[in-house]
Each structure stands twice: as C-alpha cells, then as structure tokens.
Amino acid sequence: MLLLGCGVRRPGDTGDVVNPVEVTVTMDRSTYAPGATIIAALVVHNRSDTILTLSFTSGQRYDFAVQDAAGTVHWRWGAERGFIQALGEETLGPQDTLRYTERIDAPRARGRYTLVGTVTARDHVGRASATFQVE
Numbered sequence: 001m002l003l004l005g006c007g008v009r010r011p012g013d014t015g016d017v018v019n020p021v022e023v024t025v026t027m028d029r030s031t032y033a034p035g036a037t038i039i040a041a042l043v044v045h046n047r048s049d050t051i052l053t054l055s056f057t058s059g060q061r062y063d064f065a066v067q068d069a070a071g072t073v074h075w076r077w078g079a080e081r082g083f084i085q086a087l088g089e090e091t092l093g094p095q096d097t098l099r100y101t102e103r104i105d106a107p108r109a110r111g112r113y114t115l116v117g118t119v120t121a122r123d124h125v126g127r128a129s130a131t132f133q134v135e
Contacts, residue, residue, distance in 0.1 A: 020048035023126035025117040031133045032106035040064060042100045042117035044126065046092035054090045054121035061090065062100045063118045066107060074107055078120075090121070110134050 021044060028039040042062050046052040063078040090098060100117075107113060112133055119126040 020046055020050070020052055021119075021126050022047050023117070023119055023128045025115055025128040025130045027115060027130055027132055029132070031135055034106060034108045034110065034134055036106045038104040038106050038115070038132070040102050040104055040115055040117070042119070042128070044092070044098040044100075044119055046094065046096050049094045051094065052092045052096075054092070054119070055123050056088045056090070056120060057122055058120075059086065059088065060120050061088075063120055064102055064104060065116045065118075066104070067114045067116060068107075069112050069114075074113075075104075106132075106134050108134075 024043045024045075026041045026043065032038060042064065044054075060078055063076065065073050066075045067073050092098060104115070112131060114129050114131050116127060116129045
C-alpha cells in the first residue's frame with residue numbers, strides 16, 4: 001500500500017506546504033484468480049484539526065485504474081461512466097474520513113498489476129496505489 005499526501009497552502013501561509021490529506025488504497029486480498037472480484041477502497045483522511053473542503057468540477061469524486069507492470073492502463077472505472085457536469089463539494093471535519101468502495105473485475109491475464117486510486121478534487125488531487133497478483 002502506498003500513501004500519498006496532497007499539498008495545499010492556507011491563506012496567509014508564507015512558508016512550507018502543509019499536507020492535511022492522506023489518501024490510501026486497499027484491497028480485500030493481494031492475489032486473485034483471473035476475472036475474480038476485487039473489493040477495493042479509496043480512503044481520504046483529513047489529518048488536520050480544521051475543516052477541509054474538497055471542490056469538484058463534476059459529479060465524479062474518485063477514479064480507479066488497473067495498470068500492468070509496464071504502466072499500461074488496462075481498465076479505468078471513470079471511463080465507463082458519465083458524470084453530471086456541475087460543481088460540487090465534500091467537506092471533511094477534523095480527522096474525518098471519506099471512503100469510496102468499488103467491486104472491480106481482476107484482469108484475465110496472469111501477472112502483476114497495480115490498482116491506482118485517485119481523488120478527483122480540483123484543489124486536493126490525491127493518488128495512492130496498491131499492487132496485486134493475478135494467478
């Protein structure tokens with residue numbers, strides 16, 4: 001599991017970028033049969049002690065992609081969907097967490113893959129990944 005934070009500046013900041021957002025991707029297992037169901041979660045955690053507002057340019061809040069070892073994207077969750085084209089927000093209180101869960105079909109070809117989860121917020125884009133094996 002890879003954890004990444006998103007850098008933001010608060011009004012009045014003159015120095016270092018703070019990283020209030022922690023993004024993680026988890027799966028129910030690390031090895032799957034070809035075509036098996038992967039239960040994946042993208043978790044967004046506000047590590048700060050202040051309210052954090054995520055702004056979105058559409059109805060899409062997150063995305064998942066499956067990549068092979070060479071980095072080729074074999075599947076993208078958002079590519080199969082239409083999203084309302086309207087501005088929106090999600091608010092996380094201090095230490096709050098958002099969790100987006102999806103059921104994903106594992107690739108049919110055997111090999112090592114990476115599941116990449118992305119928060120699609122305009123001002124707090126975050127990404128995390130986890131690897132898995134298809135045997």
